[in-house]
Amino acid sequence: MKYITNKDIARLFYSIAAAYTVKNGDRFKIVAYEKAADSTEKATSELKDLWEEGNLDSVPGIGKGIKGHLDELFKTGKVKHFEEIKKDLPPAMFDFLDIPGMGPKTAYILASKLKLKNIADLENAARNGKIRKLAGFGEKSETEILASISQFKQKVNRYPLTFAFPVAERIVNYLKQERYCYEAIPLGSLRRMVATVGDIDIAVSSDNPQKVIEHFKKFKENARILGAGPMASSVVLKNGMQIDLKVLAQDSFGALLQHFTGSKNHNIALREYALKKGMSLSEHGIKFHGKIYKFKDEKSFYKFLGMEYIEPELREDSGEIEAALKSKLPNLVKIGDIKGDIHLHSSYPIEPSHDLGTGSLEAIVKKGKELGYEYVGLSDHSPSVSNHSKQQIVDLIKRRTEVIEQIKASEKDIRILNLLEIDVLANGELSVPEEGLKLLDGSLAGIHSSHNQPRELITKRILKACESPYVNVISHPTNRLLLQRDSSDANWQEVFKVCVKTNTMLEINAWPNRLDLPDILVKEAIGAKVKLIINTDAHDTAQMDNMEFGVSVARRGWAEGKDIANTLPWLEFSKIFGV
Ligand SMILES: [Zn+2]
Ligand SMILES: [Zn+2]
Structure with missing residues (x-):
């Protein structure tokens, strides 16, 4: 049986609330399921794990009745009562709920009246002017639905920073239990603290990469190992997020960090600046007069380029390089x-x-x-x-x-x-x-x-x-x-x-x-x-x-x-x- 993530559970609860809404069901039940979905989304531990440990009570907003349903879900993979409620509704309407701004009643009308099977069908119906023919819909609804679908496509596999951050923190803390892991630092948009982030990349400095990778593969939140080489490994967590680990020796760790922290635009601008000085930059270091200089940390990397250290949050090519060259970077609030x-x-x-x-x-x-x-x-x-x-x-x-x-x-x-x-x-x-x-x-x-x-x-x-x-x-x-x-x-x-x-x-x-x-x-x-x-x-x-x-x-x-x-x-x- 597939591991049931919090995301799956929240979606299930939302679908039950939607089913009750479409059927003009008990307002109290609708609110109870919406609340349960909300607290599942916000839970910091996987409900399945809590259930196994007998700690499901620690999640607020999940009443006794719903707890019973969860019990059945984790034991059998489904909930009979839920299937009963959704039986006479078109399955596609529940997929439509993932589209921003799409309410249960609209989703129901679209899926049932136009006999749609999935979001691709919905997109086609909007493109071909089929939606405007339904009572209560117009050309404007079609434009709005298309815009929402494109928004939906963009957000797949993106997570709010506040969701990804604690996950990365748990991995970093776990990695540090291995004594050959000298440093573990998230990379990319997460390190720059961008409001939404994709997969999590983590850099580790070590002179025994194999030990670190073996340790990483045993992280208790892993669902699947996607791959593991001598210096890198990828896994998918139970919550569905992909984690990529890169391990490098200490003496070049600074350049690696700098390279994979980004942003892309920052690195492009930095590379252009370096080229003018006859230097070329890479994840291994800075090449200058035929020699590759290695950097233990980022401070020495930026110093070599003749500029102040640039905090990750500023690395967006929005004037930070110019400011760093003039020693005019802001003294950021802490x-x-x-x-x-x-x-x-x-x-x-x-x-x-x-x-x-x-x-x-x-x-x-x-x-x-x-x-x-x-x-x-x-x-x-x-x-x-x-x-x-x-x-x-x-x-x-x-x-x-x-x-x-x-x-x-x-x-x-x-x-x-x-x-x-x-x-x-x-x-x-x-x-x-x-x-x-x-x-x-x-x-x-x-x-x-x-x-x-x-x-x-x-x-x-x-x-x-x-x-x-x-x-x-x-x-x-x-x-x-x-x-x-x-x-x-x-x-x-x-x-x-x-x-x-x-x-x-x-x-x-x-x-x-x-x-x-x-x-x-x-x-x-x-x-x-x-x-x-x-x-x-x-x-x-x-x-x-x-x-x-x-x-x-x-x-x-x-x-x-x-x-x-x-x-x-x-x-x-x-x-x-x-x-
Ligand atoms: Zn407020
Ligand atoms: Zn407010």
């Missing part, structure tokens, strides 16, 4: 510079428009102290506007404020900001009336609906939020979801200008599939003198550890400590909020 996190969701029952967090207000404060922070901002979503009157919203905020004031009074080791993450509604209004905003120390404002509005409207919404004296931060400004949803379109230069004028910060949101602002906009925002802030948007205290991913985005955007507001000590930071 995780240790961060003194607080102010986008944190708790389980406080504020009856919000979006998800509650799982940890209490107190638990967040405690975790903030563990991380050595000087301050945390408690920023739950605001009460939902559809279920509450303005007065009810104010009353809910009042009650929460009283609770937070008590926590503040009892805390000496860390400062606390009473914030909310408020919605910038589709019409540009904020989701909290002024009377409610006045009760807070400040707020973050974010777009949580109608992300696809035209550029002009999105820009207007953001600008309006910036203009409010109660809004300090625009959260996840582009609203992208990596590999799922593109960025909202906005006039960013205009947004930057107004941010500077109104003292509004733009957030670098470290939530695993946001990493938003994207690095390119980070660099532009810094150029426009906008203040940035890095937050985790944690909905669980454990997610407060994601800060390093936000820092990596900032670094890729050339950010120094002075560009990031939450590198400021409390005394200065608090002035922004006037507290």
Whole structure:
């Protein structure tokens, strides 16, 4: 029986939620399966392994009923009850769910009415104008479906950085248990901390490659060995990712690292520069006047070329070589510079428009102290506007404020900001009336609906939020979801200008599939003198550890400590909020 990965399980749960949706089934069940799928995707261990160890209970969001189904799945490879539910639905509709933006009902109509068998059929139907003939569809739907399919094709075998990073970390830690593994470092886009990465490549320095490769082949997450030579090996992990290992002697390790870290564009530009000086570069070293010079580390490699060491995050051929030659590279912000996190969701029952967090207000404060922070901002979503009157919203905020004031009074080791993450509604209004905003120390404002509005409207919404004296931060400004949803379109230069004028910060949101602002906009925002802030948007205290991913985005955007507001000590930071 094929190893059942978390990806398979999440897909299965989503398909059951979709089947219930199409059949107008129990809302409660739909939500339960969507939650189970979500927590399976986020799980750091394979559920199959946890099940074997009897530790399935450690995964949150999977109830007793679903656990029973998993038991059957792992024992027999299928779940009778699931097959029953899906029996009378066209199988292709479940494949269509992998296409970004495709909902269960649309997938069902397309698959059943047009008798489609797979995504290739769907693509043909859209190309040949067959979809516009269905009720409720038009030419525009065909264009959108084709665009989504091309997006889907691009994302196959790409993973969010935040998913790949811990996998690579586990492999590196495992490799280091072998005493002949002197160094183990991920290569390529992962080392450069690009928001999405493909396969994982790892370089090892060793003078006994065979020992390292034998050890690597025994890694417990391996599903299959694809190949192993004297200096390299490839495996596929149980989670479906491919890992390539390269082993090299210590004395040439620097050139190898440099060569395979990329980016391609950086290396091309570097090679051109080197050629002018009569040098040629390769993974083995630098050839100069007929002799190959070897390098133990990258620092000496770049030094030989007559330039400053370039951090991997900067290697994109976006001016870093020129800067390195003039010793003008930025002094990049580091995780240790961060003194607080102010986008944190708790389980406080504020009856919000979006998800509650799982940890209490107190638990967040405690975790903030563990991380050595000087301050945390408690920023739950605001009460939902559809279920509450303005007065009810104010009353809910009042009650929460009283609770937070008590926590503040009892805390000496860390400062606390009473914030909310408020919605910038589709019409540009904020989701909290002024009377409610006045009760807070400040707020973050974010777009949580109608992300696809035209550029002009999105820009207007953001600008309006910036203009409010109660809004300090625009959260996840582009609203992208990596590999799922593109960025909202906005006039960013205009947004930057107004941010500077109104003292509004733009957030670098470290939530695993946001990493938003994207690095390119980070660099532009810094150029426009906008203040940035890095937050985790944690909905669980454990997610407060994601800060390093936000820092990596900032670094890729050339950010120094002075560009990031939450590198400021409390005394200065608090002035922004006037507290
Ligand atoms: Zn948000
Ligand atoms: Zn949030």
